[in-house]
Amino acid sequence: MPFTLAAPCEYQEIIRKSRFLTHAIPVETPEQAQAFIRDISEPGANHNCWAWKIGDLYRFSDDGEPGGTAGRPMLTAIESQDCDRVVVVTTRWFGGIELGTGGLARAYGGSAAKCLQGGTRLPLVARIQCRCHCHFSELPLLKSRLPALEALLESEHFDGLGATLELALPEEQLAELQRLLSDITRGRSQLQIAR
Known part of the structure; x- marks a missing residue:
């Protein structure tokens, strides 16, 4: 059974001196998801990567990170947590140490998964x-x-x-x-x- 979030949640992690701050909220429409992305993104951060899923609709963005290293792993985290009707935004402040493509994918996907795991979940009832x-x-x-x-x-x-x-x-x-x-x-x- 798919789940959504009962309330907004966040998770923060330092990985090799880079700070990753992840926020997730429940949403009903793509417009709500995009509005949240605009509102929560930090202009002073290096990257504001995101993913959302609402039923069969989904979108994601690497926001300047190498292609496929941020948005797609975040969407995979949403799906692997059996979540729907959620948007996840991970903001990264670069700490000076390169993580490589595999490290970035693990950092973004892992932060998104941990954020969703820490949130209060509600079953989505058809x-x-x-x-x-x-x-x-x-x-x-x-x-x-x-x-x-x-x-x-x-x-x-x-x-x-x-x-x-x-x-x-x-x-x-x-x-x-x-x-x-x-x-x-x-x-x-x-x-x-x-x-």
Whole structure:
């Protein structure tokens, strides 16, 4: 099961007098990942190398290090830690001793892996999109029960009678939500799965 981070984390290491400072955060979109990279990068450092992975999308950068020695090993660390929806940035201040291509790959990949290992991880649960309609009097009770079903309220659209709720929840909770919805609405409202 893939994981993401519950909160930002960081890791620092000195390798042959070079300082490596790694930051990692959870992200939902490539735009969030790129914004974090811009915000956390240190202009005074020699290199700000990074990698991110969101589902099937990924990008990485060596930021001036020899090709394939920073960004790719960092992406490999993300994948080997079974992480998704994360961005990792490693900032390097050169200490005067060359590490060689193998040393750089180990330093960047290792720093990224250690940073992710030190963070609090959350399992990524595949969710199914669905919708339902409830009268105003039924909404508070239904909404209060959603957290117990691990259901996320993504949006609600109000009309003259109540609201249509757009939900995302784990597949194994669908039957329980349908039963709850039927009980609350006395069978009037049915859960519709978004295709």
